[in-house]
Amino acid sequence: xxxxxxxxxxxxxxxxxxxxxxxxxxxxxxxxxxxxxxxxxxxxxxxxxxxxxxxxxxxxxxxxxxxxxxxxxxxxxxxxxxxxxxxxxxxxxxxxxxxxxxxxxxxxxxxxxxxxxxxxxxxxxxxxxxxxxxxxxxxxxxxxxxxxxxxxxxxxxxxxxxxxxxxxxxxxxxxxxxxxxxxxxxxxxxxxxxxxxxxxxxxxxxxxxxxxxxxxxxxxxxxxxxxxxxxxxxxxxxxxxxxxxxxxxxxxxxxxxxxxxxxxxxxxxx
Amino acid sequence: xxxxxxxxxxxxxxxxxxxxxxxxxxxxxxxxxxxxxxxxxxxxxxxxxxxxxxxxxxxxxxxxxxxxxxxxxxxxxxxxxxxxxxxxxxxxxxxxxxxxxxxxxxxxxxxxxxxxxxxxxxxxxxxxxxxxxxxxxxxxxxxxxxxxxxxxxxxxxxxxxxxxxxxxxxxxx
Numbered sequence: 001x002x003x004x005x006x007x008x009x010x011x012x013x014x015x016x017x018x019x020x021x022x023x024x025x026x027x028x029x030x031x032x033x034x035x036x037x038x039x040x041x042x043x044x045x046x047x048x049x050x051x052x053x054x055x056x057x058x059x060x061x062x063x064x065x066x067x068x069x070x071x072x073x074x075x076x077x078x079x080x081x082x083x084x085x086x087x088x089x090x091x092x093x094x095x096x097x098x099x100x101x102x103x104x105x106x107x108x109x110x111x112x113x114x115x116x117x118x119x120x121x122x123x124x125x126x127x128x129x130x131x132x133x134x135x136x137x138x139x140x141x142x143x144x145x146x147x148x149x150x151x152x153x154x155x156x157x158x159x160x161x162x163x164x165x166x167x168x169x170x171x172x173x174x175x176x177x178x179x180x181x182x183x184x185x186x187x188x189x190x191x192x193x194x195x196x197x198x199x200x201x202x203x204x205x206x207x208x209x210x211x212x213x214x215x216x217x218x219x220x221x222x223x224x225x226x227x228x229x230x231x232x233x234x235x236x237x238x239x240x241x242x243x244x245x246x247x248x249x250x251x252x253x254x255x256x257x258x259x260x261x262x263x264x265x266x267x268x269x270x
Numbered sequence: 271x272x273x274x275x276x277x278x279x280x281x282x283x284x285x286x287x288x289x290x291x292x293x294x295x296x297x298x299x300x301x302x303x304x305x306x307x308x309x310x311x312x313x314x315x316x317x318x319x320x321x322x323x324x325x326x327x328x329x330x331x332x333x334x335x336x337x338x339x340x341x342x343x344x345x346x347x348x349x350x351x352x353x354x355x356x357x358x359x360x361x362x363x364x365x366x367x368x369x370x371x372x373x374x375x376x377x378x379x380x381x382x383x384x385x386x387x388x389x390x391x392x393x394x395x396x397x398x399x400x401x402x403x404x405x406x407x408x409x410x411x412x413x414x415x416x417x418x419x420x421x422x423x424x425x426x427x428x429x430x431x432x433x434x435x436x437x438x439x440x441x442x443x
Contacts, residue, residue: 012322013320013321013322013325016322016325016326017325017350017353017354020325020326020329020346020350021347021350021351021354023329023343023346024332024333024343024346024347024350025343025347027336027342027343028342028344028347029343030342047291047337050291050292050338054292110296110298
């Protein structure tokens with residue numbers, strides 16, 4: 001008995017090791033449920049604060065360029081505004097009041113992993129909810145996946161689970177944009193109808209079908225077209241319009257999906 | 271018992287964790303290579319430390335990194351495993367008849383032994399880390415690339431850190 005106790009005391013580190021290792025593995029494999037991940041992702045306020053601080057320092061070095069980009073966008077919007085007639089103005093105002101846009105700053109961002117995530121500095125208390133579309137002046141970014149109180153995690157185009165409904169500008173052929181990993185500037189539409197007319201260099205924009213995104217937000221340009229293996233659809237390679245690695249500000253499209261549409265989808269599921 | 275004061279160790283832990291989370295985690299050369307320099311802390315644990323102490327420090331370091339890298343348990347698991355083998359790795363490269371306290375380094379272990387120790391330590395940690403991270407395992411060749419080149423980068427960073435700490439130590443004495 002005595003020697004057994006001695007043995008246990010002498011090798012207590014082995015038990016500690018087993019305990020700690022088990023704990024780690026439970027954490028590692030027990031957190032698979034994406035919805036419960038918020039605590040361990042950068043949506044928790046502690047790491048959010050840390051990343052915000054880092055971004056504050058980093059942004060300081062890009063202010064001049066950022067200013068130029070904002071001025072350019074302002075000029076572009078103004079020129080659009082002058083083209084509107086009075087009646088269109090009323091229409092636009094009405095549309096704008098129902099479709100809120102929230103500007104947010106990117107505080108953490110990866111592009112080189114298999115599944116990438118972006119963290120922004122706006123959360124639940126700013127009116128952000130999971131499922132909302134996110135875009136920048138250059139193009140589509142992704143959709144909100146998780147929201148903390150002050151921060152949110154966005155699933156960008158560069159994530160295996162993202163799928164964005166998009167079409168060729170000026171035509172009605174549409175498909176879903178997906179990312180296969182690897183090159184952060186190239187994604188693919190794999191189910192474009194075979195009869196669609198697609199040319200290299202054509203612009204791809206959002207459809208607005210799902211109301212996650214407004215219509216006609218740029219997605220990218222066609223880089224290549226090939227027939228998919230089943231022969232019925234086209235595979236379209238897309239050069240993305242935005243450089244996610246260089247993203248600093250984004251807009252969140254805060255119009256939630258129409259309750260009526262949601263209700264209909266629910267009925268289908270039931 | 272501990273040869274390094276608790277507060278100093280805590281400071282090292284926080285500094286290494288901050289360096290890893292704020293800067294090194296964002297490095298991803300060619301889509302594969304990320305240095306995991308924080309294991310420097312585990313590499314430098316001296317031979318007088320209790321094994322439970324080593325395990326606990328490594329686990330806390332790993333968990334702290336996980337909290338800020340959105341990787342629950344990943345760093346904690348690989349760091350704890352490394353901590354389990356660290357004392358054995360030191361003994362592997364240091365003559366058995368030595369009884370004095372050793373902080374692994376160029377001078378205390380000898381250049382060749384230290385390089386061997388660091389390489390083996392890094393490879394062990396990175397292999398476990400990248401296997402756990404890539405589950406479900408897909409492409410073995412990509413996994414191997416990640417392990418080999420990330421290990422190389424971490425190893426180089428650790429050599430630089432050792433050089434800096436040696437030269438700054440000489441200034442003081």
